[in-house]
Amino acid sequence: MLLPQTHGHSTSPFEPACLTPGPPCARLSAHPASTAHPPPPTDGIFHSRLGGGERPRAKPADGTFHRGGEGGRAARGRRAVGRARPPQRPSPPRGRGFRAPSSNEEQPLSPPSLCVAAMTQSVLVQVGQCGNQVGCRFWDLALREHAAVNKKGIYDEALSSFFRNVDTRSGEDGRDISKGKICSLKARALLIDMEEGVVNEILQGPLRDVFDSRQLITDVSGSGNNWAVGHKLYGCQYQENIVEKLRKTAEHCDCLQCFFIIHSMGGGTGSGLGTFVLNLLEDEFPEVYRFVTSVYPSGEDDVITSPYNSVLAMKELNEHADCVLPIENESLFDIVNKIHQMVNSGKLGSIVKQNSLVTSSAGSTKTVQEKPFDAMNNIIANLLLNLTSSARFEGSLNMDLNEISMNLVPFPRLHYLVSSLTPLYTLTDVNVPSRRLDQMFSDAFSRDHQLIQADPKHSLYLACALLVRGNVQVSDLRRNIERLKPSLHFVSWNQEGWKTGLCSVPPVGHSHSLLALANNTCVKPTFMELKERFMKLYKKKAHLHHYLHIDGMEQSCFSEAISSLSDLIEEYNELDATKAFQPLQLSRMTCRVPTSCHSKMRLGQLPPKLSV
Amino acid sequence: MSIVTVQLGQCGNQIGHEVFNAICSDVHGTHGLCSKKENESYHEASKERFFSEEKSGVPVARAVLVDMEPKVISQTLSIAARSGCWKYDDRSHFCQKQGSGNNWANGYSVHGPKHKDRIMNLVRKEAEKCDRLSGFFTIMSMAGGTGSGLGAFVTQCLKDAFPASFILNHVIWPYGTGEVIVQNYNSVLTLSHLYRSSDALLVHENDVIHKICAQLMNIKQISFRDVNQVIAHQLGSVFQPIYTGAGPLHYSRSPLGDLMETLVPHPEFKMLGLRNIPQMPENSLAYSTFSWPGLIKHLRQMLIANATMEEGIDWQVRPPRPGSSIPSKHSTSKSLHFNTSIANLVLLRGKDMHSADLGSFQDPALYTSWLNPQDAFNLWKTPRAFNKYEKSAALVSNSQFLLKPLDNLVGKAWNMFASKAYIHQYTKFGIEEEDFLDSFTALEQVISSYTTL
Numbered sequence A: 001m002l003l004p005q006t007h008g009h010s011t012s013p014f015e016p017a018c019l020t021p022g023p024p025c026a027r028l029s030a031h032p033a034s035t036a037h038p039p040p041p042t043d044g045i046f047h048s049r050l051g052g053g054e055r056p057r058a059k060p061a062d063g064t065f066h067r068g069g070e071g072g073r074a075a076r077g078r079r080a081v082g083r084a085r086p087p088q089r090p091s092p093p094r095g096r097g098f099r100a101p102s103s104n105e106e107q108p109l110s111p112p113s114l115c116v117a118a119m120t121q122s123v124l125v126q127v128g129q130c131g132n133q134v135g136c137r138f139w140d141l142a143l144r145e146h147a148a149v150n151k152k153g154i155y156d157e158a159l160s161s162f163f164r165n166v167d168t169r170s171g172e173d174g175r176d177i178s179k180g181k182i183c184s185l186k187a188r189a190l191l192i193d194m195e196e197g198v199v200n201e202i203l204q205g206p207l208r209d210v211f212d213s214r215q216l217i218t219d220v221s222g223s224g225n226n227w228a229v230g231h232k233l234y235g236c237q238y239q240e241n242i243v244e245k246l247r248k249t250a251e252h253c254d255c256l257q258c259f260f261i262i263h264s265m266g267g268g269t270g271s272g273l274g275t276f277v278l279n280l281l282e283d284e285f286p287e288v289y290r291f292v293t294s295v296y297p298s299g300e301d302d303v304i305t306s307p308y309n310s311v312l313a314m315k316e317l318n319e320h321a322d323c324v325l326p327i328e329n330e331s332l333f334d335i336v337n338k339i340h341q342m343v344n345s346g347k348l349g350s351i352v353k354q355n356s357l358v359t360s361s362a363g364s365t366k367t368v369q370e371k372p373f374d375a376m377n378n379i380i381a382n383l384l385l386n387l388t389s390s391a392r393f394e395g396s397l398n399m400d401l402n403e404i405s406m407n408l409v410p411f412p413r414l415h416y417l418v419s420s421l422t423p424l425y426t427l428t429d430v431n432v433p434s435r436r437l438d439q440m441f442s443d444a445f446s447r448d449h450q451l452i453q454a455d456p457k458h459s460l461y462l463a464c465a466l467l468v469r470g471n472v473q474v475s476d477l478r479r480n481i482e483r484l485k486p487s488l489h490f491v492s493w494n495q496e497g498w499k500t501g502l503c504s505v506p507p508v509g510h511s512h513s514l515l516a517l518a519n520n521t522c523v524k525p526t527f528m529e530l531k532e533r534f535m536k537l538y539k540k541k542a543h544l545h546h547y548l549h550i551d552g553m554e555q556s557c558f559s560e561a562i563s564s565l566s567d568l569i570e571e572y573n574e575l576d577a578t579k580a581f582q583p584l585q586l587s588r589m590t591c592r593v594p595t596s597c598h599s600k601m602r603l604g605q606l607p608p609k610l611s612v
Numbered sequence B: 001m002s003i004v005t006v007q008l009g010q011c012g013n014q015i016g017h018e019v020f021n022a023i024c025s026d027v028h029g030t031h032g033l034c035s036k037k038e039n040e041s042y043h044e045a046s047k048e049r050f051f052s053e054e055k056s057g058v059p060v061a062r063a064v065l066v067d068m069e070p071k072v073i074s075q076t077l078s079i080a081a082r083s084g085c086w087k088y089d090d091r092s093h094f095c096q097k098q099g100s101g102n103n104w105a106n107g108y109s110v111h112g113p114k115h116k117d118r119i120m121n122l123v124r125k126e127a128e129k130c131d132r133l134s135g136f137f138t139i140m141s142m143a144g145g146t147g148s149g150l151g152a153f154v155t156q157c158l159k160d161a162f163p164a165s166f167i168l169n170h171v172i173w174p175y176g177t178g179e180v181i182v183q184n185y186n187s188v189l190t191l192s193h194l195y196r197s198s199d200a201l202l203v204h205e206n207d208v209i210h211k212i213c214a215q216l217m218n219i220k221q222i223s224f225r226d227v228n229q230v231i232a233h234q235l236g237s238v239f240q241p242i243y244t245g246a247g248p249l250h251y252s253r254s255p256l257g258d259l260m261e262t263l264v265p266h267p268e269f270k271m272l273g274l275r276n277i278p279q280m281p282e283n284s285l286a287y288s289t290f291s292w293p294g295l296i297k298h299l300r301q302m303l304i305a306n307a308t309m310e311e312g313i314d315w316q317v318r319p320p321r322p323g324s325s326i327p328s329k330h331s332t333s334k335s336l337h338f339n340t341s342i343a344n345l346v347l348l349r350g351k352d353m354h355s356a357d358l359g360s361f362q363d364p365a366l367y368t369s370w371l372n373p374q375d376a377f378n379l380w381k382t383p384r385a386f387n388k389y390e391k392s393a394a395l396v397s398n399s400q401f402l403l404k405p406l407d408n409l410v411g412k413a414w415n416m417f418a419s420k421a422y423i424h425q426y427t428k429f430g431i432e433e434e435d436f437l438d439s440f441t442a443l444e445q446v447i448s449s450y451t452t453l
């Protein structure tokens, strides 16, 4: 039972920091000093688990067990529902990826006041050291965000998108509870690493209770910074295990919409096994979206083989991901430095709320010291939180996850989205004058707010999404789009290539925030640099033998990977050419124009070549 | 007679909610400014049109709420229930777990066939509650996936299932500067499909309403709610009970039927635009007085100059002089901006509306030559004031209002289509290039028909 009096005695690591129940410290802006340590819990609702020795809940809230308990578990096989199939399929397929309609679904919603409408869920797959460290920050901040919004401690729809609510009375694998008080929150996640260190640390840290042993896959020896070891060797070895755990995770979802893979490109496990998992996901859950957050190695990366690993991984991303959010550590590092400078420069420091920093963990569950990467990883965690906010919380213009690829991916392979987060910090004043709001929009397009080393303003936009949270209205969006438009280059066939979303729940500690996602040719230099570094090694055949002796690894894997990357670069080149040279743009279009097009239509609007 | 409203997608549900709010607050406002008897019969007719009575006494909207994601509907339902003034039927909604992702093909080809039975069942139930059904009013946006794609599909189903009823589609035109990247594709597909099965399309452009909010309503930070309230007000000013030409003592028998009869004389022309006057913040109303001649003069110039609101009207635009169909030297570009009508309907509400002279709307120069001006213009009126406006006038026009935005939209969509961008997202759900081409052809036809009026 979550009896208030148990808090003082509980041994649960969540108790002291208790996910900021009660007023989130962010709101206590008058006492910036208190923000480092959240106030003691007033109503201990946000445990991820019951404290040791506590009695289990007496009864489930009005018998409303999650139907995962019956229909879900019983309906064997994959229940994932993502994108529906094209209509030409004769009858709705039952097996693969589809969920037989449960009796529950036939019912209309319950009366408005009780209306709990089911939403979609997402699953995080964190692979390798980087993936797991970032993932860890994500879960921490996600709990913090929900704790700030969900004051009553009721397991709601928003929470359900990333967390299960599990009844732990009957041992570890309790049934899901779909309604009522939060019992024990479990992350919808799969943690994979071929070393034990990082995952073990997580399991001993404050987040240990949101994961259980059935969500982990570890080995002891690591992949030795070798993509082939991760992809081919471990892939083969762990395939069944991974698939089984993925299915299990998917079975707990009522309507699984999206997988988020978090990994790095430079190493062996994240890059090799991470992309192996990506392929598995495509085979096993073709209907479910695959978003990949990929951390790219920086120029002076200490892993010598990182160019190989990255290029080999890129081919898989090209072919199997729906969207990739590339991230460069250099950029994260710069951003963290910039924030520290701002905070420590004195003037701002006194009025900046500590836990409104994008990099801050203040007010979160974490009580142990920050690790050096934490501040950087918090930025990625925030990216994912903002990306999914509109799918979790209401707003006057919702932007579901399936709208991201629909709007931002004009051609299947061009699915790399450059992201930027603003503001990086918020002043304590929550009454935002519109000038400062406008600054948030301007910053999102500046070079130093991008999560990769790129300058979207001076490259070509194929499409751009603005995901806004908090007290921002449609007029603010329109005003800023009109203001910024003249300084940006959009591809000729998508001059109004904007997608907008308005979510009314701001991030913790902010009154508003913006995530900009750009499908922009500015990613090209990153890829070109990668290619260059790859070629330097490859020409000398350096280290190749470490790869080639792995079963299933051929020389052709390298040549195919590099040509896949070259093709991608070429596609960006072609688009860039349309920017510099208007006439060229037309000839490019002619080759893409539908062959069957009715010749007399719209001749005026067509490139001249077509009209003859 | 009653109208069953079908609210589709986020936009449709958010606007539908405001429409019922506006109607309810108009009916309960104390500003009828007419005889008690008049006011009572107005009440009754309005109730019958939009609400059914429940035992509890709280009017229940004659509406079916449809979306493919749950958040908007659950919010709409609970806000309506909290208002206490009216509510939605607890069982008259349908939602799924994830939206159509702005993909028209997903809404039309996947969600449509899959959920047809359940949606149509809800509609049928709502229709059966009506003693006399005039028809269906659907509210949706063109830019998203659910309102547009599923909306187009449902409209087709309505036409098949209720061949004797009228269907009026209310359509929200997206902001021109872009808010859904594939909005032009979705719009082209929506409009072309609606053109086949709808009786008429009543269009509101978000840009226009946004401007009204900024310039006439003086709203600094404009939210969708503000926009929707203006739209709801305009719709209310058309759909609340009013006496048709038939006689001073009869409310329009079939609100939708009468509308089609007056405004859609030919199936090739079914794009309707809506203008109203005055439009201002509530707290300014008390300090303003209006005269019918002034209102009518403005409204007419808004019509012929294609102005979207009473501010910034181009007063230079004049109807072409009779007989001079070829623009002469000095009629220059101004007469090119002249907006030719097929049919117009003016609705006057409020004090002394009998004194209003609408002769200027009957000028044959305003209309295309193939329709008799007497048939092309209609006037409906009621002494009952609408929504706190002592006098107000609305104009529903079947004219070249939408020609330019439509031409722009089709042009942009075509430009994108020529590069084949985003096509794969549609073919994935069974909408092929051929389907696009058919839709382009259909709309080019509409454009050329309206151009050559």
Ligand SMILES: Nc1nc2c(ncn2[C@@H]2O[C@H](COP(=O)(O)OP(=O)(O)OP(=O)(O)O)[C@@H](O)[C@H]2O)c(=O)[nH]1
Pocket: A396, A397, A398, B008, B009, B010, B011, B012, B014, B015, B067, B068, B099, B100, B101, B102, B103, B140, B141, B142, B143, B144, B145, B146, B147, B148, B172, B173, B174, B175, B179, B180, B206, B224, B225, B227, B228
């Ligand atoms: N006027 C007005 N326009 C809206 C509103 N909500 C959305 N829109 C417009 O509707 C378009 C987006 O379509 P939505 O209605 O959100 O999409 P949907 O029908 O729910 O379809 P999916 O979300 O793709 O499944 C854009 O043009 C928005 O500007 C609203 O409340 N009022």
Ligand SMILES: [Mg+2]
Pocket: A398, B009, B010, B069, B099, B100, B144, B146
């Ligand atoms: Mg929607």
